[in-house]
Amino acid sequence: MPDAGDTPGEGLPVDADAADERGGCGASGLSRREVLRRAGVAGAVTLGGVVLGREALTASEVGPATGYPHPSTTGASAWPGPRAGDVATAGGPQPPTLACTVADPGTGAASAAAASPDGGRAVEPAESAVASSTGGQHGRYGHGVAAPTSLRADHLDAVTYPPAVDGRPGVTRTYDLPVTARQVEVADGAVVEAWTYAGSVPGPILRATEGDRLRIRMANHTSHAHNVHLHGRHDPAMDGWEPIPPGSEFTYEVVAEPFGLHPYHCHTAPIAEHIGRGLYGAMIIDPPGGRPPAHEVVLVLGGWDLDGDGRNEVVAFNGVAGAYHRFPIRVPVGELVRVYVVNLLEHDPVASFHLHAQTFDLYRSGTSLEPDEHTDLVALTQGERAILEFRLPEPGRYMFHPHQSRLAERGAMGWFAAV
Numbered sequence: 025m026p027d028a029g030d031t032p033g034e035g036l037p038v039d040a041d042a043a044d045e046r047g048g049c050g051a052s053g054l055s056r057r058e059v060l061r062r063a064g065v066a067g068a069v070t071l072g073g074v075v076l077g078r079e080a081l082t083a084s085e086v087g088p089a090t091g092y093p094h095p096s097t098t099g100a101s102a103w104p105g106p107r108a109g110d111v112a113t114a115g116g117p118q119p120p121t122l123a124c125t126v127a128d129p130g131t132g133a134a135s136a137a138a139a140s141p142d143g144g145r146a147v148e149p150a151e152s153a154v155a156s157s158t159g160g161q162h163g164r165y166g167h168g169v170a171a172p173t174s175l176r177a178d179h180l181d182a183v184t185y186p187p188a189v190d191g192r193p194g195v196t197r198t199y200d201l202p203v204t205a206r207q208v209e210v211a212d213g214a215v216v217e218a219w220t221y222a223g224s225v226p227g228p229i230l231r232a233t234e235g236d237r238l239r240i241r242m243a244n245h246t247s248h249a250h251n252v253h254l255h256g257r258h259d260p261a262m263d264g265w266e267p268i269p270p271g272s273e274f275t276y277e278v279v280a281e282p283f284g285l286h287p288y289h290c291h292t293a294p295i296a297e298h299i300g301r302g303l304y305g306a307m308i309i310d311p312p313g314g315r316p317p318a319h320e321v322v323l324v325l326g327g328w329d330l331d332g333d334g335r336n337e338v339v340a341f342n343g344v345a346g347a348y349h350r351f352p353i354r355v356p357v358g359e360l361v362r363v364y365v366v367n368l369l370e371h372d373p374v375a376s377f378h379l380h381a382q383t384f385d386l387y388r389s390g391t392s393l394e395p396d397e398h399t400d401l402v403a404l405t406q407g408e409r410a411i412l413e414f415r416l417p418e419p420g421r422y423m424f425h426p427h428q429s430r431l432a433e434r435g436a437m438g439w440f441a442a443v
Contacts, residue, residue, distance in 0.1 A: 169338055169435035170212040171346035183342045184353065186229045186308055186320050186364070193312055196237040197280075199230055203242060203250045203290075203303065210328050211338045211345040211435055218302040219246060219290070225343040226324040226368070227305030230288070232280040234309055243273035250303060253291035255407070257281050265291045283311040284390035285409045287324075287366050296370045300329055300336075302343070304368040306409075311393060318362035318413065319355050323377075325404075325426070325436060327369045336371050338435050339426075345435025348424075352439035357419050361440070363412040364390070367404035375431060376403045377412070379440075380423040384414035401427055416442035 201221040208225060209215045221227030221242075232238055242252045249267035251274070258278035268274050290303035306322050326343060327336030338345045355361050363384075367375045378401040385395035386402055390411040402410050416422055421439040425432035 168433040169214075169345045171344060171350045171435075172209040172212055174209070175344060175347060175350060177351045180342050180344060180347055183224055183226055183229065183324070184321055186322050187231050189233075189310065189314055191314075193233045194235055196239060197232050198239040199228070199241070201227060201240055201242045201252055202245055204245045208302075208343070210340060210343060214328070214330060214338055214345075216301070216328055216330065219248075219250065219298065220302050221252075221305055225302035225304075226326065227288070227303070229305065229322055230307040232307075232309055233314075234281050234283040234312055236280040238276070238278050238280050240276040240278075241273060242268060242276070244268045244270055246270060249292050250290050250298065251292055252276060252288055254278060254288045254307065255286040256284075256307070256309070264288075267292045280309045282391055283309045285309075285364050285366065285411055286389075287368055287407060287409060289368060296334075299368060300327065300370040302326075306364060306366045308364060308390075315362070315393070316360065318360040320362045320364070321353055321355075322364045322366075323424075324366045325369050325375055325377075325431075327371060327434075329371060334371055336369065336431075336434065339369065339372075339431045340435045341438060346437070348438025352421060352441035354441045354443055355416060357442045358415055358417055361414055361416065363414075364409070365402070365404070365412060366409040367406060369406065369431075372406075372428070372431065374403060374405055374428070376401055376427045377410070378425060378427045379412070379414070381420075382414055382416055382422055384412040387411040387413070416440060419443060 202223075204220055204223060206218060206220060206223070207215050208218050208220075210218075210225075218225050230238070230240075240252060240254075242250070244250050247270050249269050251264045251266060251268050253264035254262075254276065256278075258281075262276045262278050264276060266274075286307045286309065288305050288307055290298035292298050304324065304326060306324050308322075323341045324343075325339070325341055327340070328338040329335060330337040340346075341348060365377045369375050380400075383398055383400045386397050386399055387393075388396050388402075388410050390409070395413070402412070404410065419442050421441050423437065423439055425437040
């Protein structure tokens with residue numbers, strides 16, 4: 025139910041007619057949407073994908089040629105969140121441009137740093153490039169919870185591709201993380217009352233270089249107390265555990281350190297509810313001099329407890345179940361890929377990340393420039409994170425998901441499409 029005093033924002037519309045056109049189910053003739061209404065998402069999960077999902081993996085489902093862009097090379101400019109008037113969608117807002125305010129350490133002058141991908145677009149993969157992992161040879165692959173029917177290929181770009189490095193260390197970077205309440209559709213037929221940082225779940229990707237000063241403003245526009253707790257090293261006075269009352273705001277000022285991958289999230293009790301309703305995100309702190317150029321992707325694992333029973337009926341990377349199953353993440357064949365993986369899944373103490381058909385260099389927490397091991401799976405407890413680097417040598421789809429099958433089947437399964 026909406027919170028008293030909260031103003032719901034705009035989310036993905038629930039288009040029942042569009043969903044019903046996907047066909048009836050069994051002899052009953054009920055549409056998948058109607059079965060979902062009667063059984064609930066948890067019941068649909070129990071049905072093992074018969075009701076939701078069971079989408080044929082055809083070459084056409086990789087997405088339109090103008091879908092996902094190539095990720096930027098490593099970067100340190102930042103995205104402060106949506107501008108006034110931007111429309112919130114499931115998993116994240118879609119601001120047409122992204123920018124942050126950066127103050128030059130020498131002059132103190134502020135400038136806007138672009139935070140968009142490099143503009144390159146992946147070409148549509150040929151059918152032969154993906155046939156080995158699609159329905160063409162192996163039949164259908166389905167999972168229990170499907171993406172919203174209204175999800176577009178670019179809906180999650182802002183929370184998938186980190187802003188690019190601007191190459192200016194020692195600057196002051198200012199970010200706005202207003203907390204708002206709004207409805208978002210997180211799976212086919214599942215609309216939740218979410219709490220968001222800057223209108224998206226997860227919140228904006230924050231990025232800086234080690235030694236930069238971060239100024240993070242949080243204005244609380246809900247009827248509940250919230251805050252922003254940053255992982256990493258900082259002054260304990262800026263630790264973010266103090267609740268910020270409704271209608272109030274606070275500015276956190278910290279030095280970005282150490283370099284690595286750090287989550288941020290609300291730390292107001294009950295913490296599981298505040299994180300579980302969407303108040304979390306990822307912060308990348310680059311080492312001085314940066315990392316080798318790569319195609320970069322951020323994947324934050326989270327869940328949605330739809331009925332308040334302390335269990336996640338929906339599990340998703342970047343807020344929306346099945347998003348990268350429907351629209352695979354495109355990367356060029358043979359080029360370096362860097363994936364920032366964060367586990368902020370409440371109610372499940374251990375998750376993991378498994379890549380099919382390839383192995384990766386693993387940098388735990390990203391606080392070292394030397395890999396900890398070379399593997400195809402990393403276990404992640406709550407709040408744990410890792411940086412993965414790999415190349416995909418052959419064209420095709422490479423599946424990724426938690427190795428806990430119940431999490432994958434509830435929506436946390438996707439593909440990298442090497443093209």
